[in-house]
Amino acid sequence: MELAEINRISVADQVASILRRRILDGELPPGTALQELTMAASLGVSRNTVREATRILSLEGLLKRNAHRGVAVAQLSLEDVAEIYQLRHLLEIPAVLAAKMEDSDVLTEMRTALEGYEEAVEGVDWVRAVRFDLHFHTLLIRFHRNRRLESFYQKLLSELRMGMVLVDLRHDDPGGLVPAHRRIYQLLTSGETNQCATLLAQHLRDSESRLTVVMDQRIARAAAK
Amino acid sequence: MELAEINRISVADQVASILRRRILDGELPPGTALQELTMAASLGVSRNTVREATRILSLEGLLKRNAHRGVAVAQLSLEDVAEIYQLRHLLEIPAVLAAKMEDSDVLTEMRTALEGYEEAVEGVDWVRAVRFDLHFHTLLIRFHRNRRLESFYQKLLSELRMGMVLVDLRHDDPGGLVPAHRRIYQLLTSGETNQCATLLAQHLRDSESRLTVVMDQRIARAAAK
DNA sequence: AACTTGGGAATTGTTGAACACTTGACTCTC
DNA sequence: GAGAGTCAAGTGTTCAACAATTCCCAAGTT
Numbered sequence: 001m002e003l004a005e006i007n008r009i010s011v012a013d014q015v016a017s018i019l020r021r022r023i024l025d026g027e028l029p030p031g032t033a034l035q036e037l038t039m040a041a042s043l044g045v046s047r048n049t050v051r052e053a054t055r056i057l058s059l060e061g062l063l064k065r066n067a068h069r070g071v072a073v074a075q076l077s078l079e080d081v082a083e084i085y086q087l088r089h090l091l092e093i094p095a096v097l098a099a100k101m102e103d104s105d106v107l108t109e110m111r112t113a114l115e116g117y118e119e120a121v122e123g124v125d126w127v128r129a130v131r132f133d134l135h136f137h138t139l140l141i142r143f144h145r146n147r148r149l150e151s152f153y154q155k156l157l158s159e160l161r162m163g164m165v166l167v168d169l170r171h172d173d174p175g176g177l178v179p180a181h182r183r184i185y186q187l188l189t190s191g192e193t194n195q196c197a198t199l200l201a202q203h204l205r206d207s208e209s210r211l212t213v214v215m216d217q218r219i220a221r222a223a224a225k
Numbered sequence: 226m227e228l229a230e231i232n233r234i235s236v237a238d239q240v241a242s243i244l245r246r247r248i249l250d251g252e253l254p255p256g257t258a259l260q261e262l263t264m265a266a267s268l269g270v271s272r273n274t275v276r277e278a279t280r281i282l283s284l285e286g287l288l289k290r291n292a293h294r295g296v297a298v299a300q301l302s303l304e305d306v307a308e309i310y311q312l313r314h315l316l317e318i319p320a321v322l323a324a325k326m327e328d329s330d331v332l333t334e335m336r337t338a339l340e341g342y343e344e345a346v347e348g349v350d351w352v353r354a355v356r357f358d359l360h361f362h363t364l365l366i367r368f369h370r371n372r373r374l375e376s377f378y379q380k381l382l383s384e385l386r387m388g389m390v391l392v393d394l395r396h397d398d399p400g401g402l403v404p405a406h407r408r409i410y411q412l413l414t415s416g417e418t419n420q421c422a423t424l425l426a427q428h429l430r431d432s433e434s435r436l437t438v439v440m441d442q443r444i445a446r447a448a449a450k
Numbered sequence: 451a452a453c454t455t456g457g458g459a460a461t462t463g464t465t466g467a468a469c470a471c472t473t474g475a476c477t478c479t480c
Numbered sequence: 481g482a483g484a485g486t487c488a489a490g491t492g493t494t495c496a497a498c499a500a501t502t503c504c505c506a507a508g509t510t
Contacts, residue, residue, distance in 0.1 A: 008292060010492070036462070046494045048273060051463090055277060059284045067233060068462050068501045083371050090319060090369070144315070146308050152377050236464070261491070271465045276492090293472045293491050
């Protein structure tokens with residue numbers, strides 16, 4: 001039986017996926033206004049279907065709806081970043097502390113993510129690097145073995161990613177955070193979870209301040225104009 | 226200027242709210258199948274609007290969509306309950322540990338919730354009691370001062386509430402958990418957060434086992450039939 | 451010149467009807 | 481009874497229309 005990949009995904013969900021990818025890859029930068037009719041025409045679907053898709057994405061936090069004013073790609077504020085990083089601490093630290101020897105499946109996936117990260121940095125592919133960076137952290141959360149938490153976390157990091165792909169490369173070094181990831185991975189494989197947790201906390205603080213600095217500059221530039 | 230409460234909520238959102246209330250109050254028990262046309266007619270709105278509402282609720286986890294098979298009120302499994310309680314431990318314990326003296330606003334709200342809980346139990350109003358019980362715990366989460374976390378937690382407890390309002394009263398004492406809440410509140414007001422955390426952990430285990438027992442019985446009865 | 455005041459034009463919110471497709475039950479045959 | 485064909489019911493999607501709201505711009509007022 002060759003029923004493998006029959007298209008069982010509704011059109012609305014497919015549209016949502018397409019838009020999600022475009023937003024997360026930076027094709028649709030934060031603030032971009034989206035028109036229902038235009039999108040419907042360009043995607044070859046009806047307006048109703050587009051509305052369903054935007055409804056999905058606005059509940060995910062990627063789009064922002066304003067009644068009668070249309071939807072726009074959400075824009076992270078500094079408060080949003082602080083909130084998200086607070087949650088990252090709250091959720092990632094206990095995750096590594098809960099890591100067990102039985103979690104070798106997660107560890108192998110983390111190795112793959114790590115290698116992808118390093119390759120992307122070598123190839124100067126910023127979008128890909130961010131994707132692998134955040135995927136690595138999503139895998140940390142998997143130590144909790146909790147599906148609801150994973151999907152919540154995915155949503156959180158998606159919001160963050162939206163802000164990160166936009167940072168100007170000239171103001172930050174994409175590869176600067178690779179060594180920290182490598183050490184975290186090593187400490188996990190050797191079972192030194194406590195040491196790993198402290199390193200991770202440091203890494204998160206570092207990552208947050210990098211993002212905050214860049215966003216500060218952007219905001220200052222935007223205000224000056 | 227008397228603009229106070231102009232209706233700025235879209236019809237779809239209103240429909241979603243109505244359905245949400247009916248589900249959480251147990252009017253629509255888990256497993257109930259819902260038909261788009263029937264709902265549209267009974268609510269006096271169009272089918273498209275109903276579809277938007279069901280989309281919202283399915284993303285919240287209250288409804289479950291099956292392609293071409295309609296939507297039904299979600300049904301909690303024992304695994305779901307375990308997952309949710311794992312998250313309650315992960316999130317509520319650090320919340321009370323983070324409680325500060327400045328959080329008196331939250332404490333006064335907790336007092337109100339506590340009183341409502343006690344009244345509901347006296348009046349043998351199970352639905353109201355569960356609502357106040359879970360609202361009390363939502364307030365604990367507020368110590369984190371994190372809006373994203375609060376909305377996630379609200380969603381989690383909604384799922385739980387759906388299962389709790391259904392428990393057969395003959396198999397459980399609605400008021401059994403009141404004293405624990407009262408003590409938690411007292412320990413918070415006196416700033417004994419560490420002691421409060423251990424009591425809370427015990428309370429959560431207690432609450433989980435109560436729910437699990439009742440659900441086990443329901444499942445056994447359903448299987449026997 | 452700054453401020454209001456009306457129009458429209460454009461866009462979203464909502465409706466109703468239509469049609470394609472899937473599902474589930476029913477019947478009919480062997 | 482088991483399997484194949486049939487059909488009604490319901491969902492997925494589209495389309496066209498209209499109502500409601502916002503935005504913009506020109507005209508008038510002070």
